[in-house]
Amino acid sequence: MPKGGAVQKLIMARLIARSLPFLLLHLFLGGRVSGTINNVGWWKDTVFYQIYPRSFMDADGDGIGDLKGITSKLEHFVDAGIGAIWLSPIYASPMVDFGYDISNFREIDPTFGTISDFEALTARAKQLGLKVILDFVPNHSADDHEWFAKSVNRESPYEDYYVWQNGSVREDGTLLPPNNWISVFSGPAWTYNEQRGQWYFHQFAKQQPDLNYRSTGVQEEMKNVLRFWLAKGVDGFRVDAVPHLVEVSDLTDEPISDDVTGINPNDYPYLNHIYTKDQPLTYEIMQSWRTLLDEYADQANSDEKILMTEAYTNLTSTLKYYDVGSHIPFNFKFIMEISSDSTPADFKNTVDSWVNNMPENAVANWVMGNHDRSRTATRFPNRADQMTMLAMILPGVAVTYNGEEIGMTDTWVSWENTQDPQACNTDPTRYEAHTRDPNRSPFQWDTTTSAGFSKNSNTWLPVNPNYITLNLATQKSAATSHYKVYQKLTKLRQSPVLRYGTHDVKDLAGNALSVSRTLEENGKTQRVVLLINFRNAQTTVDLISSQIVGDSETVKFYTTSIGYPVVAEVEIQDKTNVVLPARASIVVTSESGAAQITASIVLAILPLIFKYIVT
Template identity: 35%
Template sequence: MSAQAWWRDAVIYQIYPRSFKDNNGDGIGDLPGVTSKLDYLAELGVDALWLSPFYRSPQADAGYDVADYRDVDPLFGTLADFDAMLEGAHARGLKIIVDLVPNHTSDEHVWFKAALNADPESPERDRYMFRTGKGEHAERPPNNWQSVFGGPAWTRVEGEDQWYLHLFDSKQPDLNWENPEVRAEFEDVLRFWLDRGVDGFRVDVAHGMIKAEGLPDFGQSQCMIEGGNVGPMWDQDGVHEIYRAWRRVLDEYDGDRMMVAEAWVQPQERLARYVRPDEMQQAFNFDYLLARWNADALKSVIDTSIMHSDSVGAVPTWVMSNHDGVRHSSRLGLSDPGRRPNGLTAHDEQPDEALGLRRARALIMLTLALPGSAYVYQGEELGLPDHTTMDAKYRQDPTFHRTNGEETGRDGCRVPLPWNASQPAFGFGGEQTWLPQPENYARYAVDAQLDQSDSTLALYRTLLAQRAEHALGRGRIVWNETGRSDVLSLTNGAITVVLNLSDRDVERPEGDVIVESIPGIGNGQVVPANSAVWLGC
């Protein structure tokens, strides 16, 4: 690993392919659509692109149910389209990170089809987590585990005593990572994409692949609870052996190839184990994503994240939104700002859209001033809110359907991007989109922001340029005393950040204004309510 490895301070832009840009007019985003917007992404100022799954899949969980890890689903294009996108990204200095889904496959994967047609004690079944049910007639599941998406985590094989485990949807059977054949297969998958030239992997459910011996019952009623590592299905020590083996594969290649763990693990000491020197390079910092609009909470998570990353020679990451939760511009507009509901409907509290955007613009100024690597979710640079009033008939998230609507699910944050305010589907492509866009997306469209010096897009471009110019991602922070419990101030190199989390203006320290989250509304002596400023030291 190079001491100057690109990922140590990279700003990585998450692309949810089906909602980024549609090139063929079918209402679903695709890889040629990504290629068509590479100039936009390069001009934004990010360093790398992370693409959510585009592999062959029946799309039961928007591609996180993979049927073939070595091919592109026709919905998104072809392998040639992927190669063209990769080449175009590299030509513009952008790295490419692809999503790897190792905890489970699709039930339409060739392995699982073979398993269903094989005997209970066969090698084919041993690739997955098949167990005999409880009860005189095996009528009860092997244990009491619940699916993350709602309902039991087991499905019975028709006409048999055996059941198979699926921590997610029933169409996503869990693999048996104690099986050497499974481990060898995924090392080969890594090499397939590394040989094509990808720069890294985002590892889905990185804390879930190894289960406790004997699959014991668990006292909680839900498998996935906040914290993520509670229970015999999460954060077992055996996962680290897998990642050490994967790291050896990556180290065979030049270019500082990397991995980032999606590991819902607390406390930070446990998360740091995933980024030890011989394992992954990064892990998503969900503590930061979950932090409320509160000075003490933000300062605490920043300090602990930096401390525990430093303890293993890693770098912290900072993420505010992704494809699995309500966008932060909407969360910050709730009466309890920053609360993370499982989706929003027209029957829920509706966020204050203007206030949420104002706070989101302020929070990105804190985030991009921090050392380490930052992640930006597509549309965040436009200030996009969630679709908070989507009709139930449009919802596709398996969480919504498996819970009979009790859990709203993630569709609201996955709505296709608006590119042109005056075109059908706001320029996304085609006449209709796979999820409906709300009318308010017109004012967030890219073309409506490009020439506006005070737009959210302009703010992101300015901040990303200043972050790069001042090497903030490789800096160190020093906290400044503010005398207030609702104001944060830190200095990183030549930049001082003041974040006012209160509803009142506060006095601004001395220094030249570099960037303001709300340009021109201060009188030169204050940091306005719910805003932030970068000052030159």
């Protein structure tokens, strides 16, 4: 054997030999061996939770939620089984549209706290294993943004940062806008600026002038905004109002919608928005942002950074965002196309239309509610658990809106107390059809002052009076509750069958819906099955004849909607006659094959093993 210096030489030779491939790779890549995107796909079966910061938790007692409040409640997400939180806008803003009108894209609004507060939030989130997603609002700024002031003054290079156009003048001297385009918030989408002597375009409120993405300067400015927040440790962005980014440059009038019965000519649905939405350049810009995020993650050697996109548009236009880099183009079909009157066939078609049309290897997502639409528990009375179960059992990403985990409902807000500009731009007779305030009311933590949201009894929006009985603390201590159903579902999502299993959706004779997830490996079949009764009366499901489970499978209750008279983990004895009370839903698990066979073999040979040991 080699001795002394010979041993050291041998060890060194082996180290060099082992290192040589990596040294060559380092030279080949120009020294960027460390550059790699880690944890790719972490988001694919994650539960994302949308926080509406104004309404989540108020730490300083001013009646408005803030960052310190969110930080103080981060353990709630761990307890609930949530993997990522997404914050609605927290940037500096005059709050005309409560944060969606941004005066500085790199500052935190004092209402919510400071940059230090945000850094503390992200640091604590990382300690708890939570990802943090920021809302990115690229379509417009506030009209008090520095860029807009300089654009009004025609200062270079800001002159074309916004969409400016000349209008026309009537014989009587009345100024007319460039065309007939209507704002999402009702009324003309153009406002005249006296100082510049031109009209500026705004898809939303007049205080939210649209940025001009035909300007390379604007494109680079917004990329720098993304880089700034990535450096602060965020894990991705939810991109707001994506379809509105670009409009045609020739200002063609938009046609009137096919059916305008009962629609006010000043309201957004009156026109068919074929020239102010879904333009080709929009998709190119999205692709550039995805490239930026990938390059950042690669250079920083960090976990994958993701893009989530909000697009209220048709299915074809929405699915295109997959092709240009959106990891999660929000699926709003259960919000926009499904109601409490929808049938099992409608639900099945909604699921199939998304899954069957998305690109190969894309990941589905299911959004049941958000800050722009009536709460799930209000849209589906006494069926909140059903919708949560559906989002959790279907394959892909589940998105939970602030309060859905406890079944919060809409809060009525009077015209006098209305805050939402979308409603304030109408009148007392029409505001309720436009307001988003009812689904933005403060989170209901417990039975103390303002539902535990704030020590202040005067909150920015009224707390729902039902907080006395509907709140997190009560549900955590109850034997059964919406929250405990939610926890069981998020736990189940960690199982291999929900992470990797196939799916099958069945309309059961128009009475019920089944969603099955199946994983077959090593001779073993595992299933998770969701059954939803759509009737206002009891119905029964034959799991065997419906080909939902096999005859040899052991089927057990896993969790049920509130009020279902069965304890979880109980085995279903008669699989041909599973009873579902009116509007009830249940999740069952089943197993067959190798696991059962193995158990039988073990039981059979135990006596032989015992005999062998004894003898």
